[in-house]
Amino acid sequence: MKQAIGVDIGGTKIHFALVDEQGAIVRRLIVPTDAQAGAERVMAKVLAGIEEILTAAGGPDAVEGIGIGSAGQIDYRTGAVEFAGEQLPGWTGMPIREIVEKRFGKPACVDNDVNVIAVAEKMFGAGREYDSFVCLALGTGVGGAIVEAGRLVRGTYGGAGELGHVTVDFNGPRCPSCGNNGCIELYASGTGIARLGKEHLESMTAGTEGRPAWAPDSREVVQAWVEGDAAAAKVMDTVFRALGAAVAGFIHTLNPQAVIIGGGVSGTGPVFFEALEKEVKARTSPGMRKVCRLLPAYVGADAGVIGAAAQVWLYGAKGTE
Amino acid sequence: MKQAIGVDIGGTKIHFALVDEQGAIVRRLIVPTDAQAGAERVMAKVLAGIEEILTAAGGPDAVEGIGIGSAGQIDYRTGAVEFAGEQLPGWTGMPIREIVEKRFGKPACVDNDVNVIAVAEKMFGAGREYDSFVCLALGTGVGGAIVEAGRLVRGTYGGAGELGHVTVDFNGPRCPSCGNNGCIELYASGTGIARLGKEHLESMTAGTEGRPAWAPDSREVVQAWVEGDAAAAKVMDTVFRALGAAVAGFIHTLNPQAVIIGGGVSGTGPVFFEALEKEVKARTSPGMRKVCRLLPAYVGADAGVIGAAAQVWLYGAKGTE
Incomplete structure (x- = not known):
């Protein structure tokens, strides 16, 4: 079955999951965001978590892409952070998609945390x-x-x-x-x-x-x-x-x-x-x-991470456009 | 130059125009709606007005289609009136598109009066x-x-x-x-x-x-x-x-x-x-x-009739979908 990686970045924790095409979580990892340590450190944690899930899944060929939902205002066209407040200090301007695609060589989609919940509801839930x-x-x-x-x-x-x-x-x-x-x-x-x-x-x-x-x-x-x-x-x-x-x-x-x-x-x-x-x-x-x-x-408490992953199927390789 | 007929049906008057592809009115006709005479009479006036403009334009081949904006709630998918109040008594349920297409053998689009203004602004105006x-x-x-x-x-x-x-x-x-x-x-x-x-x-x-x-x-x-x-x-x-x-x-x-x-x-x-x-x-x-x-x-006071006609180019023969 096809699989994608979902990442839900909040002010308190970062939630990673390997999600299958039916919206089920195959494997998950939750780490504290430790936002006060700064944006570079948060980004490093995001990359390390994706790496860990990817390795466990059997490497890059096992997943179709990486979908990310983040707190703050996200420019879905570039996958960068438009604005983030006190919850994620220094996060404004972070080019999440660019960094993730460069590192893993897989297509990535990035959007804000409520839009990805809507994606989860559209694909697997009440919508x-x-x-x-x-x-x-x-x-x-x-x-x-x-x-x-x-x-x-x-x-x-x-x-x-x-x-x-x-x-x-x-x-x-x-x-x-x-x-x-x-x-x-x-x-x-x-x-x-x-x-x-x-x-x-x-x-x-x-x-x-x-x-x-x-x-x-x-x-x-x-x-x-x-x-x-x-x-x-x-x-x-x-x-x-x-x-x-x-x-x-x-x-x-x-x-x-x-x-x-x-x-x-x-x-x-x-x-x-x-x-x-x-x-x-x-x-x-x-x-x-x-x-x-x-x-x-x-979809419940996992809607963020499931919807993040589901972007990969909703938008495909074209990105979030 | 390509031309279409626009019709703007209001509670007081019906405005007909032959409109060119740049949004200019080539010819126009305004008649009282006389809404109290009933919906059948209003529909007859709509058909007579289209006929008059069509004849003056040189017949059906001279126009690409007929676009209509009407007061009330319109189901744009069917081109029928979903609901009309006291302004147009009996107008609810009138299958405008069906009647117009049958009579003139040209594609017709029907929408409510504010949506067609938005079409006029999108194609020729502030939008x-x-x-x-x-x-x-x-x-x-x-x-x-x-x-x-x-x-x-x-x-x-x-x-x-x-x-x-x-x-x-x-x-x-x-x-x-x-x-x-x-x-x-x-x-x-x-x-x-x-x-x-x-x-x-x-x-x-x-x-x-x-x-x-x-x-x-x-x-x-x-x-x-x-x-x-x-x-x-x-x-x-x-x-x-x-x-x-x-x-x-x-x-x-x-x-x-x-x-x-x-x-x-x-x-x-x-x-x-x-x-x-x-x-x-x-x-x-x-x-x-x-x-x-x-x-x-x-676009001003003519936005209704210009936008009505412009639907023909915005949506083409596919209708308003």
Whole structure:
């Protein structure tokens, strides 16, 4: 069976895998990124990990190519890092594809970490039957990717799909990362839910002496909501109204067959999808709503490394174009 | 020179033109739609108008095809009307392409009125140099169209680009047309600006006896703003903050090379683009902002009929796929 190497480069760990054409992981390796040691050191770790997987697989002839997903903004055309923040210091400008192709003599594809998740969902997961869908990754932030007519929507340089920075309240709080007000990331990310939880707790105890010093994290808010806590339900009502409005906007913009949601609060499963479905239904034109399904991400925690490898088959030797 | 027939079907008038390959109108005909007389009568007028232009052009051999843009939701794959509201009673379900092709024996393309404007801008206008842009049509409502990788973004059935129904305030007023709250159409359309003007006038005179019975229309608000009126400036500040947030969201979603804006308040020219530019700049990530230009629509009042005809060359005999 045909095989490819996938590499998922995050701020904390680098995940390598030998993946077969059906999306199964044949062999894997996980190493700490140790990002603070600098970009050269991270790149050396990437090369060493690929080498190790390649040797175990039986050498270069055993794989068709190498696919890489990386945190940060990636120019998929060159396979270089357009911009990376504090998570990967010095990573900006790293010509990942060039270095990997030179070293191993195999075709390489490089893209950002959410686009490769969309590739995994398209080839092996919830997006398998669809040519037109939106992926939302709810985490510390909110990431996105868009597939239209079977292809990733790229825009000018591959920056398309920054769905966390779509406004749901133009009078809302300022977003520290993009400068806009009331981005959906400020409501539906882990950080956003924690902020709303803290604000609600403060408003409940305003005017009383000895305000609570404790602020809940997003897991605590979500857990309390699932258990029926009234204050948490109030917070989550805001989360679902904001996220429902954003998803309705994506549907009106793209008329997709599905919106595929993974990570964070979506991990609570049916209770999450039921609450979101209600808001989306109320906020979307009937025609577009009828043809669009809200679906949980299918591939799970390995989606990054599987999707990274799957680029090799989706794009072939032509690269990510 | 090669020629095609364009037809632009609106609620008030039907515009026919013989258009050459450079986007110039060689001959034109405008008739009242007389929509209340019913869909059969409208279709008969469409056929009669095409016949008249075709005869004047020298018969079927003189044109390469017939392109049609219509108000309402159009299924571009079949060339039939998916949904039309009160503007064109009974128009829902009309198989425009089938009827036109049968009658004249020439290939026909049918799409909605904003998509054909995007085609005109792509082939002859502000989008000529771009493969990735967003069109916004500010009118009684707000319409949109998206071009990505040189093609119109369609979604599941051609509904993509309903940009007027993207939320900018999830706690905002309910949208009568889609059910969502705080759609950008409620702020940046003619209807929206008039509503904001009326609300502001009422809030200024609240508590006083004899509130003004007069409510400004959007032209009056915009005119007063251009002339430096302070109350109108307050209203337009809301319009620009809302529209700036929406445009920033489109840029984050699609990473386009340009956002092309026509109609309504954008007709005030540089003063409009300057005010919007300021808001968009403050609300967009620097990388994506840098590569994206805000541009006035170029083709003007004839964009509908020119773009309708231009579909024939953009899509060729394959139809709109």
